[in-house]
Amino acid sequence: MTSYQFAAVRYAAIVAFGGFIFGLDAALISGVVRDVTEVFDLSAFQVGLVVGSPGYGVLFALLMAGYFADKLGRKKTLQIIASLYVISAVTSAIAPTYETLVAARFLGGLAFTSLSLASMYIGEIAPPKARGKLVAMNQMAIVVGLSAAYLSVFGVHWLSEQETGWVSSLKIDSETWRWMLGVEIVPALLWVLLLFSIPESPRWLVLRGRNEEAKQVLAKLLPPEQCEEELQAICDSSHHGHQDRTVWHQLQDLFSPAIRKALIIAVVIAFFQQTVGINAVMFYAPIIFEQVGLGTNAALFNGVYIGLISVVATALALALIDRLGRRILIIVGLVVAGVSLLSCAWAFSNATYTLSAEALASLAEYLDVSGLQGLLGVTFDSDLSFKAALAEHLGPKLARDNEAVLFQYAATMNSTVILLGVLAFIAAFQFSIGPVMWVLFSELFPIHVRSIAIPAMALVASIVSAMVQQLFPIQLEVMGSSGVFLSYGVSAVLALVLLAWLMPETKGKTIEEIETMLASSKEQIVDNKQ
Structure with missing residues (x-):
């Protein structure tokens, strides 16, 4: 690895560490749902609000993320986001009431914009041939965070059952859920510190007319002969009549015919990435496993398997995304996801309880x-x-x-099909539409609309995600486990059909080449030969 490649990987890894914090925040709540429900005596709607409140927070933040990313720069905006994670983690762990917990998690949701900002930043500093891997590092960081969260939840739960003096004195046994949520504090603080060591995005610097600073950053990322060429390409793209565009002008450009194809593709993948139910399965994993009759301890431990499988599948995606391309990963992943979800629906529909x-x-x-x-x-x-x-x-x-123990002794079903189906779905998602969405967001949109387009697409995904998280407890009460998984499976099939038709191949192309390809094509959005 050359010094230039190492610099790109280092900067991408630091920014992607925010994905680790996101993964922690997202999955830690899975371990406290049951305790929080009992402590605050919550209804199904209130449970959904506790789990889904970060999703509502990110909706608000994404409306402003593009503005701050343009005005303050990618680096400063990321530093603000990291600070919000710290405040949210501390407040969640000490929350005295249900309302305080919801407010604290809503504040953490403001920081979930780290995913779109990380995708934006990494896409702008990454060499074209490595962009897929580097942007997908964000997804790898997320799943490592998820895995760490599930391990932490199980570890804290195990500690809470140990009859030792120090466990009682620290209230790990009586305030277990607070310790679970508090796990996030130290990594969040670490991310705040690490972000001081990254440079600003060279493309943002060019947009602000700071070409000399952009050249200095590019000199760290590319050899001298490529540095000048890349700087010129960025300058040419940034001066096509839209330098320093206002938010309103960027929105107008976003809906222009030249960008319409990219917008349609991005909206479709943003919508269906969440309707397949990934966040419901990840955030409510112990609840789902309790429906299988595993009991609380086994349900929490199976969350560890979800985390490990997520890491392996995402690592495989990183290894293949710049070799096989984005399309093949999407198609294969959605086929497996659809079959897995529909298999779970079938198994739940044939279950009996005695x-x-x-x-x-x-x-x-x-x-x-x-x-x-x-x-x-x-x-x-x-x-x-x-x-x-x-x-x-x-x-x-x-x-x-007492639902967990009641299901444990009463349920008779093909639990193997359900457990394997859930794990296969997780693996398929993390292999395909999970990392590919963020890679595409970083590639599809030209530089002059990126600060609006990427947060806007993240906003679409976040709106759908918030709805899925909020509705899951209610769906479980109204539709039952079989109906919930059937709805997710049908969504996966629809996603497969639409994306196989719409999605072009973008591997190996610069952002400027992709802009030209999508804007100049007179044919269908998809050209499978590319």
Whole structure:
């Protein structure tokens, strides 16, 4: 690796570390949903709001992210975002009320714009032949963060069950969920410090008329003969009548015929990346595994598998994205995702739930089973009917608080299909549409609209993500597990059809070449021969 390549990798890795913080923030909540629900006595809607509130925060922040990225620069905006992560992590861990927790997580959502800003920054400093790998590092950082979160959740839960003095004195046993959320504080502080060592984006510097500074940054990233050539290409692109454009002019350009094809492709992938249900599966993983009948401990431990598989699949994507290209990863990944999700729906639809005498004897260790005698030997053919019967005989709160152990002793289903289906879906997503979306965002849009276009596409993804997270607990109550996975599977199939038709191949091309390709084509958006 040359010194130029090392510099690009180092800067990309530092910026992508924000993805690690995002992954931590996103997955740590999965371990506290059950505890927070019991502590604050939350309804399904309130549970969705706790989990989904960062999604609402990012909606607000993305409206301003492009403005700040243009006015302050990519580097300073990232530093502000990192500081928000720190404040949110501290406040979440000490939140005294449900409302405070929602507000703290909403504040953290403001920092979720790190994903779009990281994609923007890395795309602007990366050499064309390595852009796919470097931008996809953001996704790798996310899944490493997810994996670290699941390990942390399991580790803190394990500690909370140890009967030792120091565990009690630190209140790890009584305030377990606070310690889980507090895991994020130290990495967030570290990211704030690391961001001081990166340079500003050379493309942003050119847009601000600071060409000499841009040349100095490019000199760290490219050999001298390529440095001048790249600077000239950036200057030419930046001076096509749209230097220092206002937000309004950038929005007008974004919807112009020259950029319309890129916009359509980006909107489609942003929408369907979330409707396949990835954030519902990742953020509510323990709840989903409890529906399979695994119990709380096993459900938390299976989250560790999700994290590890995510890391392996994303690493494979990084190795192949600049070799095979973006299209093939999308197509293969969505085929596997669709089959996996529909298999889970089928397995849940064939599940039955019966409380036997042996099950009641085991359940007596956890709760008063006298109210369950009327359900002895009764078989239910769906989780919906079983939950309704439990609520009727035990009361809604007692049934909800003991749902994990009740499902553990009553559920009969093909759990292997569901577990493998969930893990295969996670792997397929992290291999394809997960990293590819951010790579495409960094490639499709020309420099003069990037500070508006990339946050705008992240806004589309965030709106859909917030809806998916908010609705999952309600869907589970109304549609049952089978209906939820069926809706995600159908979405994956639709995504496959549309993206196979719309999506061009962009590997190996500069941002300026992609702009020319999309703007000058008179044919369909997709040219499979490219």
